[in-house]
Amino acid sequence: MYDRDKMLFQHEMESKLNSLKFQRERILNTPHKELWEKKISPIHDVDFYVILLRRLFRQIESEATYDSRVANLKGKNIDLVKKIKIRDDFEHGIDLENMSPVDVANLPSGTISAPVGANIKIATSLMNDEIVSGDLKWSLNKDHQLFIQLIIEFSNLYPFNDERTRVYNKRMKLYRFSPIKNKEQLLEAMKYTHFACFELCKKALGDYLPIAGNMGIFCHYESEYTFLTKLREELTEKSDNFNQKYFRLHEPITIPANGNVPETTYTYLYIRRPDQYRAQVGDLDFVLDDEKYKELKNSLPKGKEINGAKIFDRPDLDMIELSDPDIDALSYISTRAMVEKVRVRTN
Incomplete structure (x- = not known):
């Protein structure tokens, strides 16, 4: 039954992808002059392509609400996800003043407040192989192929949480530790992140790397972020640098060895603001010397x-990201110089 259901679901997704591919080919292969002669704007085809794109992505958004594996996959493709919002219809109005900063940041460029019932469409245009809306661009070649791969990875996660699990998660809690409410729970989250990240490293590289001593814990609620920031202030040294991201702990936190995972000491702590694309518990940094890092990169x-390892898509940060849909933590590999750089906020 399981194999048949998965096969049917993947067939359904493949059929939807084929419709998207067909629409892409229609845009790229039909001369615009021919369309204009038929009094058909090429933007109609572009708009329909983006409608199909959004319909497919909404399935990911829906499952990500209940399934942390899908949420992690969504977060791993954050840059692509933001581009998918290139066209949106807001049927229930937009109240920018009362939206969270994270939600506002992920709206398409140029979005304005509108009353309930308003229907705002972000206009699109076509330039060469790119769909353009404001300062957002979607390549019908590179971005299209990345989206196809995203949907394939999403399909491979089937089956998702069943309805009973969804109801339980909704009534109980979606995240493994959040909201963290005391120091003991914070330490448990750090311990979990430690072992999860070492597992990521082992899966990707077949061995454990030295750590930088940094650990970040991700918040998922504003109240949790407020509480953990105050707790972090008690646990760490103060800094005059407004952009300080990681803070040195008064007392380093040592996690004893377990099996092949060595005893490890953490000296810096970072509390991350809530981010809808980061459902993980936390992250940490591994380090390599310059030559070995260059070779790996x-x-x-x-x-x-490859095996969950990829070059981190940030031009200002030279790092390798380790992730896995079944592990709700992230790891990064970089040189010692880069580790020092990320201890200060860059965005």
């Missing part, structure tokens, strides 16, 4: 992922 094709 060169082994990873740009834009590709």
